[in-house]
Amino acid sequence: MAVLKMSETGKPEWWFYHLKRTTLEQAAGPLLAKCMERGWRVLAVSHDVRRRGALDASLWTYDDESFLPHGQAEAEGLDPARQPILISETPTNANNANVALLMDGADLAVDAAYERCMVMFDDADQPVRNKARGQYKAAADAGMVVRYFQQTEQGGWKEAGKG
Numbered sequence: 001m002a003v004l005k006m007s008e009t010g011k012p013e014w015w016f017y018h019l020k021r022t023t024l025e026q027a028a029g030p031l032l033a034k035c036m037e038r039g040w041r042v043l044a045v046s047h048d049v050r051r052r053g054a055l056d057a058s059l060w061t062y063d064d065e066s067f068l069p070h071g072q073a074e075a076e077g078l079d080p081a082r083q084p085i086l087i088s089e090t091p092t093n094a095n096n097a098n099v100a101l102l103m104d105g106a107d108l109a110v111d112a113a114y115e116r117c118m119v120m121f122d123d124a125d126q127p128v129r130n131k132a133r134g135q136y137k138a139a140a141d142a143g144m145v146v147r148y149f150q151q152t153e154q155g156g157w158k159e160a161g162k163g
Contacts, residue, residue, distance in 0.1 A: 044103065
């Protein structure tokens with residue numbers, strides 16, 4: 001496995017996305033497209049099989065003008081290492097991802113070997129929201145670069161204070 005580049009600090013950056021207007025699947029497509037534009041590979045992690053299926057379906061249709069190459073780690077015959085975006089139940093970095101997208105309270109070591117760890121959480125899901133708060137605190141306490149974004153009325157993102 002290749003050694004991954006870290007942020008300028010030598011540590012992963014932790015970015016938190018607080019969903020208030022759209023579903024996670026609707027919001028994830030544009031964020032993942034930005035990762036692809038930077039040449040980053042992504043590991044998208046959720047313990048929820050329905051979420052993984054919904055994310056998979058949404059990445060096929062989120063934008064009529066583009067395609068986000070992806071696959072589900074559990075799919076029969078799929079080579080996870082070849083997937084620029086790998087949707088998985090576990091945080092095993094089988095596609096040499098630069099970015100981890102954590103959904104539904106998925107966990108990852110605060111110093112995991114990624115350039116960026118993106119945590120997406122729905123405002124209405126109190127347990128997952130509380131988990132994200134704990135992850136934010138752990139990353140900040142460990143000296144990581146931590147950023148917090150709230151979803152705007154239009155569905156975009158605005159950086160805000162601590163979540």
